Amino acid sequence: MAHAYTPGLKVKDRLLVAKHRILPLKGDVIVKVGDKVEPNDVVARTHLPGNVEPLNVANRLGVPAEDLEMVMIKKKGDEIKAGEPLAIKKSFIKMFSSQCNATLDGTIESISTITGQVLQRGMPIPVEVKAYLRGEITEVIPNEGVVVSTLATFVQGIFGIGGETSGNLKVVVPDNSTTLTEEFIKDEHKDMIVVGGSLVTAGAINKAIKVGVRGIVVGGFDDKDLRDILGYDIGVAITGSEDIGCTLVVTEGFGNIAMAHQSFGLLKKHEDKMACINGATQIRAGVIRPEVVIPIEGTAEKDDVDGEIKGLTVGTEIRVIRHPYFGVLGKVTELPSPLTKLESESMARVLEVEFQDGKRALVPRANVEMIEEYDILS
């Protein structure tokens, strides 16, 4: 076994965050190394080839496909405008002449004398990539994109919905175990990133969308509410493209769970600062987790670079991530190496944990998550 534990989600006071901002196709990079950028600044742009629309001209004009070129007045590569004739079938009697018109603006992609089809390609579609972070361009990948870097406070979530956005942080609940209900959301939170405690209710999300809150960061969320808000059940955890008007980052999981003390503390510390968040989640090979990035002043030092993940040892702070102790925090007190029989009769590698109330229990190592220790710098 490579590792019989889940490395915890990343929660860092200082971390050098570097994001690749890459175009879907080759194009132009419009910034240079050293440029300072804001989240909404465009860093690269390109044009995607336009949509293709086939038109069976031979059928429409009632000519055999092999005679298509005789009636075409536009040739391969010619520019076309919607409504202008592409082909005309002439007749001695004008009334019986017929023509076939282009259905879009663009060019002629191909003319087939086998199928009688003419493929029209629409105008190129412009695509822009934004910086997403407030930071500095540290690398330009010619024709493809850039790397934007910033020293930041970084809080990784476990699940999210909605895409990239940014705004000022506002902690609206008194502590990390308070449920974020709609009473906490006020009109003045428009364009902000709102931080809640243990759970966000469907009412609070709906109010936030109405007010124009850009994002919500919270400990837990009820699956039933998620289905009601999206209008469908999320089957596999690949998210980020939902458009509910507000990005959601859940830090702990589904259900009523208090946000980890460290995460809440960091967000509280940076209240009123600008934060960039992304709800995109992909739990498959190449895991993507949602995130909160709060750019901070200063220059990166050696310790700020993402280091090796340490293993579990006696004393490591952990969170249990499955029933019957779901969400409970504690410290590892023993790491027995032989396989142990669980209540479910499965044989698994376990650890002994002492919970904050002093009680001890054996838990499978696969069911715990490490909590990274550090002091919140004031």
Place this chain on the structure above:
Amino acid sequence: MAKFDKIEDIKIILATDCGSTTTKAILIVFENGEYRLKVRGEAPTTVEAPFEDVTMGVLNAVQEVEELSGRKLLNDDNSIISPANGDTGTDVYISTSSAGGGLQMMVAGVVRSMTAESAERAALGAGAIVMDVIASNDKRLPHQQIERIRHLRPDMILLSGGIDGGTTTHVVELAELIAAADPKPRLGSSYQLPVIYAGNKDATPSINETLASKVDLKSVDNLRPVLERENLGPAREEIHELFMEHVMAQAPGYKKLMAMTDAPIMPTPGAVGLIIQTIADQYGIEAVGVDIGGATTDVFSVFRPEKEGVFNRTVSANLGMSYSISNVFAEATLPMVMRWVPFKMEERDLRNRVKNKMIRPTTIPQSMEELIFEQAIAKEALRLAFIQHKNFATVLKGVQQQRTIADAFAQSGSGQTIVNMMSLDMLIGSGGVLSHAPRRQQSAMMIIDAFMPEGVTRLAVDSIFMMPQLGVLTEVQPKAATEVFEKDCLIHLGSCVAPVGTAKKAGPVMKYTIDLPSGQVSGTLDYLEMKKFDLGIQENGLPIKVKAVFEPERNYDLGAGKGNKVETEVYGGVVGVVLDGRGRPFDLSSLSEDERVANLRKWMTELDIYPKESLE
């Protein structure tokens, strides 16, 4: 094998399977007149950064095999010692791979239920994940199809359409769409996307003209030369060839791995299909194999609607036990999952538990309650995957049938499924939830509840997911593959005996007499009753086989017609012989809530599925 004149000379075999997370190695040795599994080793797969070289994981797994077996297999330069000599080396080294996302394909055909479906069958049979099926009549507009092709980025495309000598227009139209989309391969843009054309041979020149300059076009024999017959072999072979040439060659370290192996590397699911086909053909039986993973569930089957065995494979892309668990829950619906759970649970809490498993897929059930719930979901995932398989494994559609007056009463239309649970001989399960269930009885119960076998059916699970390596071994040394499959790979669970028919009230279903080694047992099986008799395994790993006589009541059928006696042999296993008197079709919803819970507890106790106290 070039190295050996006779395949009997192959005595030592090393095989690996590079999965997306773990690389598994096995060592097979010919000793005392039989091929047996000697040891197995595993190591994390090293396709992704920071290693980006699949051979590192392979060498680590092989090193573990070296340590456990005491046989030196690697030279100092990390090459494999071959052929074997005394205590060193191996005669052959073979491998399969599903790392890096496996083989992802898009298929296209003219009519969705005809050539497009044949193309899909060819791709699935070759071990591919079919990302989409484009057909002239798939109800999408041409520009939507072009958009889709452009966005997919498959590893390769299989294009078919038209019977030989038929119209060429439609298939050329599809080729034009592909050309317009100008699709790019998934792994890098340094090579052209491979496209296999397996359609109407008269259209080949036009297809060439349309596509040759844009993609790497290969033409093979039509996979549906006439409506009445499929010819999937040439297309499948070409898929394997291109998989090696293009897809594998692009993945990190695979060029090195390809140079190490003595036979072509095969996509893992393709190899699993091959071993199931080989076993089914060798014994002339009908078999179903299922592999339930975290994200997907594969079902393989060999049925014999005529004498010839027909192989089918389906992949249910979003039915699995971790990444896709939430989707199983959504598709099956809560009441269907909860019907297998003998106690009450609150919906909101359950929904959150399922989602938490989805976002933290590596966690395992600690409490008995969680295990029962997870196995209930597994039953539904397997059931749904099997429904998809039944709908796909059909007789060819679009074929004209001559009907007699008798057919008017038994309307078997074209496109009817060839899956026949009564004639099915063997059900093989694999994947974590089945292979690693704490009690083997649980695996048997999951298979029975999900597949609802009819008549007499053997049940087994793959102990350590060795099927891929054995599949590719069938191409090199089939005897070794089948011997190890039966003796070491399979854990024989036993047999399920389930009469078809239903009753409105309690009463006898059938009489039974089984000649167990411990003495003959006989009795009556009642409606909604399950019984289990111990019947084990021989020393050589094969199940004990005994004679049995079953006399179903007049409403029930055990394969010989309603009320007719069946004299047969039943196979043993670690669970034994299970008599299932719940009737078929089996429907728990006809029972009241209290009856359902009482019956579940009765069955679970009789078969010793869970500890008694957890059911109270």
